[in-house]
Amino acid sequence: MEVVIVSDAAAVGEVSADAISALVQRKPDAVLGLATGSSPSELYRELARRVATDELSLAQCRGFLLDEYVGLPADHPQRYRTVIETEVVTPTDLRSERVQGPDGLAADLPGACADYERSIQDAGGIDLQILGVGSDGHIAFNEPGSSLGARTRIKTLTDQTRRDNARYFGDDIGSVPHHCLTQGIGTILQARHLVLLASGRAKAEALHQVVEGPVTAMWPGSALQLHPHVTAIVDEAAASRLQLSAYYRDAYRNKPAWQGL
Numbered sequence: 001m002e003v004v005i006v007s008d009a010a011a012v013g014e015v016s017a018d019a020i021s022a023l024v025q026r027k028p029d030a031v032l033g034l035a036t037g038s039s040p041s042e043l044y045r046e047l048a049r050r051v052a053t054d055e056l057s058l059a060q061c062r063g064f065l066l067d068e069y070v071g072l073p074a075d076h077p078q079r080y081r082t083v084i085e086t087e088v089v090t091p092t093d094l095r096s097e098r099v100q101g102p103d104g105l106a107a108d109l110p111g112a113c114a115d116y117e118r119s120i121q122d123a124g125g126i127d128l129q130i131l132g133v134g135s136d137g138h139i140a141f142n143e144p145g146s147s148l149g150a151r152t153r154i155k156t157l158t159d160q161t162r163r164d165n166a167r168y169f170g171d172d173i174g175s176v177p178h179h180c181l182t183q184g185i186g187t188i189l190q191a192r193h194l195v196l197l198a199s200g201r202a203k204a205e206a207l208h209q210v211v212e213g214p215v216t217a218m219w220p221g222s223a224l225q226l227h228p229h230v231t232a233i234v235d236e237a238a239a240s241r242l243q244l245s246a247y248y249r250d251a252y253r254n255k256p257a258w259q260g261l
């Protein structure tokens with residue numbers, strides 16, 4: 001796994017936007033895996049800036065969400081489909097009809113999960129998957145103890161994740177749904193390039209475990225170590241517990257220009 005340590009969250013946004021810009025230049029109809037949460041906010045802001053200045057166009061791209069809450073009404077501002085609409089579709093030229101997420105309002109939720117897996121395959125798979133990491137090491141909504149081989153399915157959220165996410169629900173944990181649909185780790189590992197974003201000290205322990213700990217379902221993000229092309233783009237605070245940070249810095253500084261992210 002390549003670890004790129006940058007000064008702050010804004011720099012995380014810039015470097016990850018560079019990875020997307022390079023991909024879209026090579027492949028204008030790239031399939032992007034879109035994450036929600038605070039980790040990709042600066043990235044989405046930077047993508048919007050580049051689209052506004054004609055440095056980038058996402059018009060031919062497709063987007064697939066990582067996960068979705070079960071049961072939030074279609075017009076709920078925290079429904080992940082709505083969040084991506086607000087943070088990515090509206091401020092860029094990515095087209096709404098080219099973005100898909102698992103349907104958390106389906107009458108047949110297991111059927112919706114299977115349909116979603118098929119849609120990703122029909123699109124040719126995900127070229128670049130953006131990921132954040134939860135403070136307990138979850139990726140998407142694959143909570144500790146999740147199967148490392150699972151596909152999109154229904155999961156129960158932990159109290160820790162519901163507490164972490166209550167900030168988006170007026171600090172009322174009672175309003176945070178108990179269930180979600182999430183791409184499984186098996187689904188995520190099929191994307192061609194995984195870009196993990198982390199900023200802030202609250203992510204330092206999770207990042208250390210995910211990048212440098214043993215591969216274990218107790219830190220589900222550690223399964224990324226099994227993927228051949230992962231780039232973790234993290235700020236100084238998130239990197240503060242990494243044991244090999246001197247090596248990561250040196251490797252990035254001396255990286256041949258032709259290598260790209």
Ligand SMILES: N[C@@H]1[C@@H](O)[C@H](O)[C@@H](COP(=O)(O)O)O[C@@H]1O
Pocket residue numbers: 035036037038039040066067131132133134135139140141161165
């Ligand atoms: N389902 C999302 C994840 O996709 C996200 O990566 C993670 C971290 O969130 P944040 O980036 O806000 O810290 O938790 C949420 O629960």
